[in-house]
Amino acid sequence: MNQRITELYREYHASLLRMLYRRTGDPDQAEDLVQEVFARALAAPPENPRPWLFAVALNLVRDDGRRAVRQGRRLRLLGAETPSASPPPDHDLEHAERTALVREALDVLSPRDREALLLKAEGFDYEEIAIALGLAKGAVGTTLARARRRLVEAYHAREKEQHEAS
């Protein structure tokens, strides 16, 4: 069984970490959550590992977010893009600003739209997205269409606001 988990870890660790980082914006939190996901997989090996691993990961993010709200602490959503030491070079600064805008735009989406988008970005097909999010397969296309449109619109709206403010 450990061998199987090892294989799963090798196969999905990077993808899970990327998806969780995109979802949380915090690399440390993402790494912690990945460890937790595999700990749970070790305790209860999944039948269909990929949707299972990602569904557990997204559930953990939601739980973590709720706990954070309860504890009254702020999630460091933008911390990773804004290192506190010396000011970054112009290129890095611009990149950090743009990624911050993307993250803000992503936060505008409903949790389901956001998660469908992130799973699609990890190469999930409609069936896997449906399993991971508990959707009907026929609803995945509509969900993705809405998510993409809202993401792009929200990003451009924020970009415009920022441009006007400066």
Added chain:
Amino acid sequence: MRHLDEGQVQALLDRELDSGAEREIDDHLRQCPTCASRVEEARRLLREADALIAMLEPPGPHTRLAAELQRQPRLFRDRVERYRRLAWAATIVLAVGLGYYGGSLRRGDGTAVSLPATVQPSPPSAAADRSRVAEPTSAETKVTQTVESPSPPGPERAREPSVPEVKRAQSAEQPVAPSPSRANDQITSLDQRSGPTGAERAFAPPAEPARTTNEGVRPGAPSAGASRDIASARSPATALPGSRRADLLKDAKASEPVSLDEAVAQLDGTIRLIDGMRPLRVLVTAALPDGSGNRHQSSSVRVVYPNGFGREIWLDQERVDARQDIGLLPGDTLFGRALGGVNWVRWLDPPTFLLTLTAQLDEDSLKALVRRVR
């Protein structure tokens, strides 16, 4: 056929339709400019959304640091080659010297022959050459540093003898501080968010903790014989210019056990510990200059934890000048590998705490420990 709905358009673009359905939609699109336009618009949104999400990549290695890391294997090969050449040179010089000395004895002229300081250690045999390349001994260190010093500026600064090396030689007879093996140290990976400059300190791996065997001998530490060799050999610091040498030797005090309170005082009032672990002991070493000759603001503290079977975990920490380029920025984590399964991870705890965790643990375990450092 009716107009396409949003789900069908997305399924088409995401290649989720079977070939029959796709053909049917293609036929419709050829006849329906409205739907064709909607598909094009959806395609544009899809591309833009994908590009936006792709911007949220987890922090990757800074290009400059990554370049340094890629350079490491070459540096390592260069170093090995240099050791090999030096070993051969030492062998030849000693052979000539011994021949001359032997000739003098045969002539009976009683001429005293003094060998050059650079070749005082025994020259390596071919077999010994290989082993020495893998793990340089004190004698080898001496030969290298005597020949190389004074070290050139720039990237070659990494080979300049530093106080930790002096400390290594001096502490060779102490049970606590085993000898590090720097020649085989390689940085294998890193996980960091932004880039440092001047990576010398970042790349200088910490000493390799040694495992205590049943006989109480630490494999990583020199044997008693080796200790004598080290004691009789020239210290690396003697290869430095006079003023610098005196300065280094003065500072290179052996690590001394202290209480936690004393260590806290040495670190200007704060110390980092591994949450949930009880330290075995705490050691303090005098203020260390770095390779560039700058002096850190305070002493270096090592908190030693048990790691089972006589092994140890070292948490080294020191205060550094926030204005000084130490090769790391807050958020950077540098991971390295030494001999014998010993790994280390170094990071900067803002604003001025430089921490290094060294243990015979795999990378993931080490990272887990790092998260427990408070």
